[in-house]
Amino acid sequence: xxxxxxxxxxxxxxxxxxxxxxxxxxxxxxxxxxxxxxxxxxxxxxxxxxxxxxxxxxxxxxxxxxxxxxxxxxxxxxxxxxxxxxxxxxxxxxxxxxxxxxxxxxxxxxxxxxxxxxxxxxxxxxxxxxxxxxxxxxxxxxxxxxxxxxxxxxxxxxxxxxxxxxxxxxxxxxxxxxxxxxxxxxxxxxxxxxxxxxxxxxxxxxxxxxxxxxxxxxxxxxxxxxxxxxxxxxxxxxxxxxxxxxxxxxxxxxxxxxxxxxxxxxxxxxxxxxxxxxxxxxxxxxxxxxxxxxxxxxxxxxx
Numbered sequence: 161x162x163x164x165x166x167x168x169x170x171x172x173x174x175x176x177x178x179x180x181x182x183x184x185x186x187x188x189x190x191x192x193x194x195x196x197x198x199x200x201x202x203x204x205x206x207x208x209x210x211x212x213x214x215x216x217x218x219x220x221x222x223x224x225x226x227x228x229x230x231x232x233x234x235x236x237x238x239x240x241x242x243x244x245x246x247x248x249x250x251x252x253x254x255x256x257x258x259x260x261x262x263x264x265x266x267x268x269x270x271x272x273x274x275x276x277x278x279x280x281x282x283x284x285x286x287x288x289x290x291x292x293x294x295x296x297x298x299x300x301x302x303x304x305x306x307x308x309x310x311x312x313x314x315x316x317x318x319x320x321x322x323x324x325x326x327x328x329x330x331x332x333x334x335x336x337x338x339x340x341x342x343x344x345x346x347x348x349x350x351x352x353x354x355x356x357x358x359x360x361x362x363x364x365x366x367x368x369x370x371x372x373x374x375x376x377x378x379x380x381x382x383x384x385x386x387x388x389x390x391x392x393x394x395x396x397x398x399x400x401x402x403x404x405x406x407x408x409x410x411x412x413x414x415x416x417x418x419x420x421x422x423x424x425x426x427x428x429x430x431x432x433x434x435x436x437x438x439x440x441x442x443x444x445x446x447x448x449x450x451x452x453x454x455x456x457x458x459x460x461x462x463x
Contacts (some may be wrong), residue, residue, distance in 0.1 A: 165234030170329050171458050174356045174385075176349055177363065178372025180207070182394040184362045188340040189213040189434040189449065190258050192299040198336035200297065201325035202304040203318045204350045205290070210340045211434055216302045224305065226316040227269040229287040230262050236281035241281065243273040262294055265310065273368045292321060294328070314348030322352070345379045346371075353380055358458055359387045360416065360450075365400035372440035373404065377413055386461060387413055390450050394418040414457070417450035419443070 164309065176192070177184040188210060192200050202210040230251075237260060244252040244260060262273075264287075274284045285403035289312070292305035297330045303325040305317055322339065328449045338380070341352035361371040371387065377446050380387035389408050394401035405415045420442060428438035438442050 169462065170334065170337060171358070172326070172337045172339065173358050173454060173458070174203075174339040174341045174353050174357045175358065175360045175362060176352065176376060176380075177343045177361060178345075178374075178376040182343070182362045182364045183370060183419070183425070184343070185210050185213070185340050185388065186429065186435055187360075187362055187392070187410060187419075188338060190436045190447045191338050191439070191451055191454075192297070193434040193436050194448065195299070195336045195338060197334050199325050199329040199332070199334050200302040201302065201321050201337065202302070203304045203321050203339050203348065204342045205272050205307045205314050205317045205348065206342065208304055208306060209408055210302075211295075212431065213305055213315065214297040214299065214302060215432055216292045216293070216297045216304065218241055218295045220294040222292050222294075223288045224290045224292050224307075224317050224320065225286040226289045226314075228271065228314070229264050229267050229269055230271070230273055231264070231283045231285070232261055233281045233283060234259070236252050236279055237278055239279070240278060242276055242278060246272055246276055248272075253291070290317060292317065292324070294324070300334070301325075301332065303328065314342075315351040318342070318348045318351035341347075344352070344362050345375050349376070349379065353385050354383050357461070358387050358454065359385050360390055360454060361387060362390050362392055363404060364393050365391060365397040365404060367409045369398070370400060372420045373408075376407055377408075379409075386457065388454070388457060389413055389415045391415060391418045393421040395420050416453040416457075417446055419446045419450070 202208045240256045249266050249268050251263050254260050274282045292308040295302045305319050333364045342348035363369045391401050408415050422443045424439040428435050435447050
């Protein structure tokens, strides 16, 4: 079914942070509870944890291959040692009998050894770097993944997750695609935010939080994605929180909310609840306000 233009257009919201531990995933889980008609994607594939709150029921499991790995065909190998000489990653190792093999953990999949092997004795096959899942949650469909230990190419996996989540959202005529992005400014973050409708950066009033916020806001602005800020646990250092708010607004980056520190957040996590499911009063109201202002910005952008 094709989506109508205008107010029915799918809106893609990405929640990121300059550093880990700011409360990004807790906010995404509450957005999931508040959105009503949405699809969710956990694009923090290096350390995915949205599933701990949303408790997805996996419907489909797929392997993810982000590159290739080399392996020596023993019966064809003539023990010339060419592959060992040219491998800059020291992935080729020899035993005492000069029988060569390739350490898959060290192989970067560049393919140089394959190209230069004089007897074509090296296989170069797609490597399974992780898995991705299509699931159902109590709030709606979810796409998420698990990258293998020590595996790379997380940016490619993020792009795949976003693509699959968007496909489901369009098929099911959903209003929102809500993405839990990675912290920092690396490839997974870039893959999470490019061409999104809106980026919300969750920060905390600490020196490192303030520093990393500036970097990630600059990244979003570089890709011309509308960006705003949420200050979590603002009352643990009111002075820095006020400074972040002032500097953000002076830079034309709106601050959508200031969420207080509350141990109910931890209690909600223990019970695998979103904050707005578990808490009442000031904490719940402050999270709901951030969501309301997010919708207001999206509607204003659309009009």
